[in-house]
Amino acid sequence: MPSCRFCSSPLKHTFVNLGMSPLCESVLPADKLNQMEPFFPLHAYVCDSCFLVQLEEYVSPAEIFTEYAYYSSYSDTWLKHAKSYTDLMTDQFKLGKHSQVIEVASNDGYLLQYFVEKGIPVLGIEPARNVAQVAFDKGIPTIVEFFDEKMARDLALQGKQADLLLGNNVLAQVPGINSFVRGMKIALKVQGIITMEFPHLVKLMEENQFDTIYHEHFSYFSFISVEKIFAGHGLVIFDVEELPTHGGSLRIYARHAENSTLPVSERAKELKKREEDAGLTRMDAYSAFSDKVKETKRKLLNLLIEIKERGKTIAGYGAPGKGNTLLNYCGIMTDFIDYTVDRNPYKHGRYTPGTHIPIFTTDKIQETKPDYIFILPWNLKEEIMKQNEFIREWGGKFIIPIPVPTVLN
Ligand SMILES: [Zn+2]
Numbered sequence: 391m392p393s394c395r396f397c398s399s400p401l402k403h404t405f406v407n408l409g410m411s412p413l414c415e416s417v418l419p420a421d422k423l424n425q426m427e428p429f430f431p432l433h434a435y436v437c438d439s440c441f442l443v444q445l446e447e448y449v450s451p452a453e454i455f456t457e458y459a460y461y462s463s464y465s466d467t468w469l470k471h472a473k474s475y476t477d478l479m480t481d482q483f484k485l486g487k488h489s490q491v492i493e494v495a496s497n498d499g500y501l502l503q504y505f506v507e508k509g510i511p512v513l514g515i516e517p518a519r520n521v522a523q524v525a526f527d528k529g530i531p532t533i534v535e536f537f538d539e540k541m542a543r544d545l546a547l548q549g550k551q552a553d554l555l556l557g558n559n560v561l562a563q564v565p566g567i568n569s570f571v572r573g574m575k576i577a578l579k580v581q582g583i584i585t586m587e588f589p590h591l592v593k594l595m596e597e598n599q600f601d602t603i604y605h606e607h608f609s610y611f612s613f614i615s616v617e618k619i620f621a622g623h624g625l626v627i628f629d630v631e632e633l634p635t636h637g638g639s640l641r642i643y644a645r646h647a648e649n650s651t652l653p654v655s656e657r658a659k660e661l662k663k664r665e666e667d668a669g670l671t672r673m674d675a676y677s678a679f680s681d682k683v684k685e686t687k688r689k690l691l692n693l694l695i696e697i698k699e700r701g702k703t704i705a706g707y708g709a710p711g712k713g714n715t716l717l718n719y720c721g722i723m724t725d726f727i728d729y730t731v732d733r734n735p736y737k738h739g740r741y742t743p744g745t746h747i748p749i750f751t752t753d754k755i756q757e758t759k760p761d762y763i764f765i766l767p768w769n770l771k772e773e774i775m776k777q778n779e780f781i782r783e784w785g786g787k788f789i790i791p792i793p794v795p796t797v798l799n
Contacts, residue, residue, distance in 0.1 A: 392446045394437040395567050395609065396619050401435035403673055405443050405610075406600055406680045408432035412743040413454060414604040414714035419740055427744060432715065434603055434610070436676045440618050443591055443610035443676070445603070447565040451517070451536060454606050467773050469500060471635055476504035479554055483583055485510050492545075492552040492577060494537040495560035499525030506530060513550065515541070538566065542573035551579045558587040559636070561616075562607040571623045575646070584625065584644040591615075592665060593638025595675075598793040600683040601716040602637065612670050613640060613661050620644055629655040637769045637792075687720050690795040694726045697762060697789075704789070705760035706730025707774055709737050709749050713766030716791060717745040724748075727764055731755060755781065762797070764789040 392401045410429040418427070430448040437444070479485060491505050496514030498521050505512045506529065514532035516522040525532045535541060537560075545551070555578050564570040574584055589602055591612040603610070617627050620642075629643035629652075640661075645652050669675030697704060706713070709732045717723070723745045730742065731752045740749050755763065755778065763781060765771050768790050775788055775798070788798045 392435065394440060394442060395444055395447075395565060396442050396615075396622070397437065397440045399437055399439040401437060401444070403436050403438055403676065404680065405434040405436045405676055406603065406683050407434070408600065408603060408683075408715060408719045411604070411715060411718045413449060413606070414711035414743065415454070415606065416743045417709060417737050417740040417749065418743060418746070423741060423746060429744070430605055432603060432605065432719070436673070438673055440615055441612060441670060442615045442619070443612075445605065445608050447608060449605050451563065451565060465770060465773075467770055468635070471633075472501035473504050476501065476508070479556075479585070480505075480508060480510070483554060485554060487511070489553040490550065490579075491554045491556070492550070494555070494557035494574075495563070496525060496530070496532060497521055499528045499530040499532070501556075501558070502530050503528055537570065537573060539569040539573040539576065542576035546576055550577075551582065552577055552584075553579055553582050555582060555584045556586065559589075561586050561588045561611065562609050565608045567609060567619060568623070571619055571625065574644075575623050575625055578646065580646065581649060581651070582645070585641055586644070587633065587635065587639050587641045588616075589636045590632065590638050590640045592668060592670070595679055597637060598682055598686055599637050599712075600679075600686070601712040601719075601792060604711050604715045606711060611640070612665050613642075613658075614665050614670055616640075616642060617662070621647075624648075626654070627658060628652045630658045630661055632661070635769070686792070686795065690720055690791055691722075693789070693795045693797070694722065698726060702761035703728060703758075704762040704764050705755060705758065706747060706764045706766055707755075707778070708732055708766040708770075709734075709742055709747075710767040712768075714743055714745070716766065717742060717747070728758070728760065729754060730764075730766065752777075759784045760786065762787050762789050764791070766791075768792045 411432045412427045412429050487509055491512045494515050496516045502512040502514050514525055514530050515537045516532050517536045519534050522532045522534045591610045620627055624647045625644045626647050627642045627644045631641040633639045704727050706727045709730050727747050729748045729750055731750050731754050737749045765774050790796045
């Protein structure tokens with residue numbers, strides 16, 4: 391039986407089982423289309439001791455993240471989010487030329503660039519060499535490696551510790567969560583602050599975001615479970631914000647347990663109480679989720695079948711990780727979606743993993759005038775609908791799959 395990556399209890403309870411799926415970021419070049427693709431189970435469990443929702447580590451991060459196709463800077467919404475975060479942190483924690491900012495999973499420097507503009511010293515840590523290269527080119531110092539306890543010790547020995555240590559959408563992607571969080575404790579100055587953002591499990595459950603479950607995301611956090619994990623390593627979460635990003639995320643603020651200058655905020659206490667009231671410390675709240683997922687699959691397929699029966703055409707928009715969980719779990723291939731488009735040039739001329747839907751530049755939409763655009767990164771639906779308003783000229787409509795499959799004019 392698998393065991394919990396934080397507390398080692400046996401994992402006896404299924405959260406949702408999405409069957410077998412390929413790695414969601416492994417878009418295929420044309421010459422690989424006729425070869426076998428590895429498929430791995432997408433079976434999420436919930437620990438009945440610490441309530442961490444998790445996948446087993448079927449694939450190591452080295453296989454997933456050393457060449458990665460995700461460049462944060464391709465999303466305008468995400469860049470704006472990063473910019474306003476740097477303004478907020480600089481004001482709130484009085485960061486300046488003498489501060490050190492360290493970002494774990496710094497991607498292409500999408501965020502650190504705004505600290506650099508303010509003259510604040512930064513260090514990025516990013517294991518994907520191709521992505522880190524873009525950060526180097528922008529003049530952002532970056533270590534090309536995975537962050538863990540050992541790296542934190544090495545950095546501390548060189549006198550590098552953080553006044554602000556941040557990581558956005560990385561905590562979920564770490565199989566060895568204990569080494570990672572211990573490392574954060576080591577990499578943090580006595581008065582330093584940690585902020586981390588990750589999708590909120592409560593939103594995933596309430597809004598039916600099952601497609602955010604994929605092999606690259608090993609863990610799915612509630613405030614309650616992340617608080618237990620940080621406490622296990624001498625860190626206190628003293629504040630939390632609820633953000634709209636990625637369909638609903640938490641931004642947690644943590645400090646050393648020994649640093650009592652920052653008291654635990656009312657909104658942190660309030661969120662914890664809200665999660666307890668929602669039943670997140672009981673198993674029955676988790677077991678209802680899986681039925682909701684199966685129902686969504688049936689509704690989405692009904693909608694697509696009805697559209698195809700009328701002889702209409704459907705194009706996809708985006709080829710994000712979450713799209714691939716959805717397409718594979720629902721069995722949606724070129725029988726429903728002719729092609730998809732993406733702004734990331736790395737994906738052009740390639741195919742979605744498992745479902746083999748071709749990926750083109752966004753111009754393809756204007757060229758082929760599809761009747762429907764199926765938006766796969768539904769968390770960016772406003773931005774995408776605005777960029778593609780022109781499809782209304784030929785009566786085009788948008789399909790949004792989550793939380794309930796819907797057609798929008
Ligand atoms: Zn556990």
